[in-house]
Amino acid sequence: xxxxxxxxxxxxxxxxxxxxxxxxxxxxxxxxxxxxxxxxxxxxxxxxxxxxxxxxxxxxxxxxxxxxxxxxxxxxxxxxxxxxxxxxxxxxxxxxxxxxxxxxxxxxxxxxxxxxxxxxxxxxxxxxxxxxxxxxxxxxxxxxxxxxxxxxxxxxxxxxxxxxxxxxxxxxx
Numbered sequence: 001x002x003x004x005x006x007x008x009x010x011x012x013x014x015x016x017x018x019x020x021x022x023x024x025x026x027x028x029x030x031x032x033x034x035x036x037x038x039x040x041x042x043x044x045x046x047x048x049x050x051x052x053x054x055x056x057x058x059x060x061x062x063x064x065x066x067x068x069x070x071x072x073x074x075x076x077x078x079x080x081x082x083x084x085x086x087x088x089x090x091x092x093x094x095x096x097x098x099x100x101x102x103x104x105x106x107x108x109x110x111x112x113x114x115x116x117x118x119x120x121x122x123x124x125x126x127x128x129x130x131x132x133x134x135x136x137x138x139x140x141x142x143x144x145x146x147x148x149x150x151x152x153x154x155x156x157x158x159x160x161x162x163x164x165x166x167x168x169x170x171x172x173x
Contacts, residue, residue: 118163
């Protein structure tokens with residue numbers, strides 16, 4: 001078992017790899033479990049090898065991107081714009097890098113540990129948020145989108161499975 005302690009000084013494990021004899025190191029990151037999957041690729045939890053910060057890394061397969069005209073160029077532009085966005089209700093993109101021999105792009109994002117809004121709705125018996133909570137999440141979503149729109153950025157894929165909620169109840173888009 002390989003474990004690292006969190007950087008908050010609590011001594012709590014930040015990321016634990018059980019029973020693996022080998023694990024992947026990509027750039028400065030020790031790759032963990034798959035925590036999501038989308039059209040462009042998988043999202044893995046990872047640990048920065050120097051800071052011990054837990055992050056989410058979106059792994060984008062370039063061959064998938066190449067199917068659409070200008071998709072690589074557009075994604076590169078979108079990542080540069082996203083990296084400049086700093087708001088409580090917008091997931092932070094800390095860095096991105098490309099490894100040509102793997103034909104992949106790695107997008108390093110803030111790790112949101114609470115799950116998606118869809119996950120929350122799915123576990124509720126009535127499959128519906130209580131009104132007060134729905135209002136709170138809509139307010140947070142609108143704050144994040146208003147910030148993005150003020151910077152000239154349009155989200156283009158708003159749906160419950162793409163809206164993350166941290167353990168403090170803060171929604172990010």
